[in-house]
Amino acid sequence: MKRIAVYPGSFDPITNGHMDIIKRAAPMFDHIYVVVSKNFEKNPLFSVEERVELVKKCVEELKITNVTVESFSGFIYEYAKTKKASTIVRGLRTTNDFVKEYSLFTYNYGLSNKKIDTIFLCAELENIFTSSSTVKEVVSFNGDTSPYVPSIVDQAIRAKKNKK
Ligand code: ADP
Numbered sequence: 001m002k003r004i005a006v007y008p009g010s011f012d013p014i015t016n017g018h019m020d021i022i023k024r025a026a027p028m029f030d031h032i033y034v035v036v037s038k039n040f041e042k043n044p045l046f047s048v049e050e051r052v053e054l055v056k057k058c059v060e061e062l063k064i065t066n067v068t069v070e071s072f073s074g075f076i077y078e079y080a081k082t083k084k085a086s087t088i089v090r091g092l093r094t095t096n097d098f099v100k101e102y103s104l105f106t107y108n109y110g111l112s113n114k115k116i117d118t119i120f121l122c123a124e125l126e127n128i129f130t131s132s133s134t135v136k137e138v139v140s141f142n143g144d145t146s147p148y149v150p151s152i153v154d155q156a157i158r159a160k161k162n163k164k
Helices: 016-028 048-061 076-082 095-111 132-140 151-163
Strands: 004-009 031-037 067-072 087-092 117-122
Touching (some): 004 076, 016 031, 016 117, 031 048, 031 076, 048 067, 048 151, 076 087, 076 095, 087 095, 095 117
Parallel strands (some): 031 067
């Protein structure tokens, strides 16, 4: 049986922290679906379509071949079922993540009748304070986002700023 996983998130935008999780999870599974959730955030930096494209480009750049990038709205355990995935991958930074992630785990595990489990990969120390929301804050103050995101994303942020 193939080991298939899903890695869901908002990825607005994808950061070095997310990329580290993808890099480390990819060898653990036959296939991973990175799923950009269509949430209803008031001030997104990138549209869902733009995020999917950026994640695809970042994954291609690293030549990771067992990853598919898609978007989805709804319960992630339902998406996982349609992909025959039995595992959700999530990243853990601090105890704040743990509390939120534990609650998400109980929903996904319970609502899937204990068929979809979650594994957690701890953030590398250098990424522990990197988050999409802090990147957005840096953007709002016209700061340099290059230390926190892949260069493709940094370029896309610059291009967006120049358009405004
Ligand atoms: P959310 O799903 O809450 O919108 P994100 O899209 O930011 O969160 O992240 C998706 C997943 O990646 C979550 O499990 C989150 O904890 C994890 N993650 C986010 N940033 C990092 C990071 N810097 N290092 C490791 N994991 C991270």
